Amino acid sequence: MKSRRYVVYDVFTSEVLTGNPLAVLLDCDGLDTAAMQRIAREFNLSESTFVLPPEDPRHRARVRIFTPDYEMPFAGHPTVGTAIALAEQSGSNAPSIFVLEENIGPVRCAVGHSGGTAFAEFSLAQLPQSPSFSADAGAVAAALGLGPHEIGFENHRISYWTAGVPYVAVPVSGLEVAGKVRFDNAAWMEISPAKSGSAVASAYVYCRETVHHDSAFHARMFVPGNPSYEDPATGSAVAAFAGAIAHFDKPVDGASQYWIEQGMEMGRPSRIRLEIDMAKGAIAAARIGGQAVKVAEGVLFA
Structure with missing residues (x-):
């Protein structure tokens, strides 16, 4: 049985037990889609992320995002939380810029620290669109x-x-x-x-x-x-x-x-x-x- 490291972050907040919790699985070699889905269900948070080697070596990581029931093409607090988790795994608080590969496409992220708390920002891979919808x-x-x-x-x-x-x-x-x-x-x-x-x-x-x-x-x-x-x-x-x-x-x-x-x-x-x-x-x-x-x-x- 393989041991896989994980971290849990509260995202979009500077205080623990507020914001939106996220589980980040750091050692995902050998996990298939079904196994990732089962693990996400085990954590039972709104989303969990799985960090894999990037397909493009210029990028930082391939990241897959799962709710307890299905995989997401993209999500905000998982992107911010995973970017901060990866930056902090390096052991340096120096500002960093890198690309995460998500199902929606490459997502550019920037991470820095201020007052001891990490802050991450990502650029939208897809700009907002408004499909046809008539609402009463x-x-x-x-x-x-x-x-x-x-x-x-x-x-x-x-x-x-x-x-x-x-x-x-x-x-x-x-x-x-x-x-x-x-x-x-x-x-x-x-x-x-x-x-x-x-x-x-x-x-x-x-x-x-x-x-x-x-x-x-x-x-x-x-x-x-x-x-x-x-x-x-x-x-x-x-x-x-x-x-x-x-x-x-x-x-x-x-x-x-x-x-x-x-x-x-x-x-x-x-x-x-x-x-x-x-x-x-x-x-x-x-x-x-x-x-x-x-x-x-x-x-x-x-």
């Missing part, structure tokens, strides 16, 4: 336990975006309404679009009103399924949400930065940094960043 605000509101009058603010309306993982972005009028959301899985499955060959789009609920004065948006994210669950920090949702920001807020050309808070209602507060580069009124590039702290390490016998 009343049906969406009902699936979230809300009234139709509580959906939308300013010019923000329900929209559908993907930057590798699909989300229905649902603007709500403020923090009080965001806190009232009660996700109805069966109702959501009836109305949410599904990309061919992928899971049903998740619900990304957001508002402009925030808990922290330096946050641009407050968000909650709900994953449909059996069982459904709320996620405390979702980088792939922020990647998709960049499309909604560009569409509704129309940032000026150049770089814009947004801090997005999530996980408050779960008792696992998180902070995700989004940077968008606009050119000629469209997104030219975008980056997701955040901190992570190691909370556990050990050996898996599998």
Whole structure:
């Protein structure tokens, strides 16, 4: 029986037992897809990552991302957490830039340390796109336990975006309404679009009103399924949400930065940094960043 090292990080936070937990398996030689899926189910976190030798020797690693039930093409907190784990395995706090090979494609990452806590940023491999989707605000509101009058603010309306993982972005009028959301899985499955060959789009609920004065948006994210669950920090949702920001807020050309808070209602507060580069009124590039702290390490016998 082989011994495989693992580390567990809380991601998009600087404090342990907050943010979004991630298991990183560092010694994955000899594991096939079925074995990775079984191990991810054993850890039973929202995602676990498996680090393999890169296919291109110029890159740092090949990384596969699994939920307890299926493999993901890309995900935000696994990318940030794995990048920080690999940088810290080197034993140096010097800034580093490298590429991780994910199913979505090559993902450029940068890792540094500030005040003793690691921070990683990655560039989106796929810019947000908005597939065709017509949503009845009343049906969406009902699936979230809300009234139709509580959906939308300013010019923000329900929209559908993907930057590798699909989300229905649902603007709500403020923090009080965001806190009232009660996700109805069966109702959501009836109305949410599904990309061919992928899971049903998740619900990304957001508002402009925030808990922290330096946050641009407050968000909650709900994953449909059996069982459904709320996620405390979702980088792939922020990647998709960049499309909604560009569409509704129309940032000026150049770089814009947004801090997005999530996980408050779960008792696992998180902070995700989004940077968008606009050119000629469209997104030219975008980056997701955040901190992570190691909370556990050990050996898996599998």
